[in-house]
Amino acid sequence: MAFFDTSPIDRPLDEAWGGDVGDYVALLKPRVMSLVVFTALVGMAVAPGHVHPVIGFAALVAIAVGAGAAGALNMWFDADIDGLMRRTARRPIPAGRLAAGEALAFGLTLAVGAVTFLGLVVNWLSAALLAFTILFYVVVYTMWLKRTTPLNIVIGGLAGALPPMIGWAAVTGSIGLPAVVLVLIIFLWTPPHFWALSLYRSDDYARAGVPMLPVVAGTGVTRRRILAYSIVLALVALAPVALGFAGVSYGVVAALSGAVFVALAWRVYRSGDDARGERAARDLFTFSLLYLFLLFAVLLAEAMGAGLTGVA
Amino acid sequence: MSLIVNAEPDDRLERVTLTDAQKRRQRARSVAIGLALAALVALFYVVTIVKLGSNVATAPM
Numbered sequence: 001m002a003f004f005d006t007s008p009i010d011r012p013l014d015e016a017w018g019g020d021v022g023d024y025v026a027l028l029k030p031r032v033m034s035l036v037v038f039t040a041l042v043g044m045a046v047a048p049g050h051v052h053p054v055i056g057f058a059a060l061v062a063i064a065v066g067a068g069a070a071g072a073l074n075m076w077f078d079a080d081i082d083g084l085m086r087r088t089a090r091r092p093i094p095a096g097r098l099a100a101g102e103a104l105a106f107g108l109t110l111a112v113g114a115v116t117f118l119g120l121v122v123n124w125l126s127a128a129l130l131a132f133t134i135l136f137y138v139v140v141y142t143m144w145l146k147r148t149t150p151l152n153i154v155i156g157g158l159a160g161a162l163p164p165m166i167g168w169a170a171v172t173g174s175i176g177l178p179a180v181v182l183v184l185i186i187f188l189w190t191p192p193h194f195w196a197l198s199l200y201r202s203d204d205y206a207r208a209g210v211p212m213l214p215v216v217a218g219t220g221v222t223r224r225r226i227l228a229y230s231i232v233l234a235l236v237a238l239a240p241v242a243l244g245f246a247g248v249s250y251g252v253v254a255a256l257s258g259a260v261f262v263a264l265a266w267r268v269y270r271s272g273d274d275a276r277g278e279r280a281a282r283d284l285f286t287f288s289l290l291y292l293f294l295l296f297a298v299l300l301a302e303a304m305g306a307g308l309t310g311v312a
Numbered sequence: 313m314s315l316i317v318n319a320e321p322d323d324r325l326e327r328v329t330l331t332d333a334q335k336r337r338q339r340a341r342s343v344a345i346g347l348a349l350a351a352l353v354a355l356f357y358v359v360t361i362v363k364l365g366s367n368v369a370t371a372p373m
Contacts, residue, residue, distance in 0.1 A: 008325040013334055020337050021344045054362045121359050
């Protein structure tokens, strides 16, 4: 008597499917997300008008999730070059802990959810700005500029600069000059910040074929541009005082920290491709993070102080 | 005497088997999704209350 074997076939699950919770959190780029949330919060704080704290919190959650979605979509598309760079090789997809398809589905779901939620709960202008930011970061920067031109972070930096405008729009339903100035500050801050990093990571970028400025134009050109951008940044960072939406404390902090920023950029400009040059670039990179945080923290403190004392 | 003949591959049920580590990660993901959904429910509820505000009392029947 013959019969067919109908026993099931057991197959192991590919290790790349089903990562840890921490892998999904890493896809959201938490450090970038925290900067986005912080600058969006400042945009909301300096905006005229009032928003209910719960609605404001909901707006920040949506902006945070939208930023995280953009990070996940960036990691999905860049998995091939991330695996070639020391700084990014341990990310979940190149490390083989997560499948690219999972990151794509995760990112798309969060992006659509965040934009829809922001539109329904807050207003559609802020939702449109969030959608534009995500699209700009993923399509214009990640898919197009990053691999084709040394202007990648100059133009692409707009995506990281927009959160204060989203925050402002969430409160006012419009776009104001102060919001544009805050965007401009982050926009001008981005190139010297990333060029400083790329000065001591240029071998990484070269190996991955990413045309960062030191790889394409050389470190001399990069050092000159860092100095030029730093000077312009330090001056533009004083604009909030000139326009009247920042006070004396901000002016003092912006002037002093701007002077330090330019001094560090000058040190980078004067240094060469040796250990001293690398230290100068690392110092500028580290200080640039503190600089942006200081500027926006003082703006936030002033806005909160004005709110507590009833000063418009 | 019995004779076992393998069925065509299409006819047999395919199952995915998880290792202990994969089962542990799956459980952790499920807990995280549950917590995220609970947080979303709470957020939607509070936002709805805030949006409606006192209009609940004056809404036409």
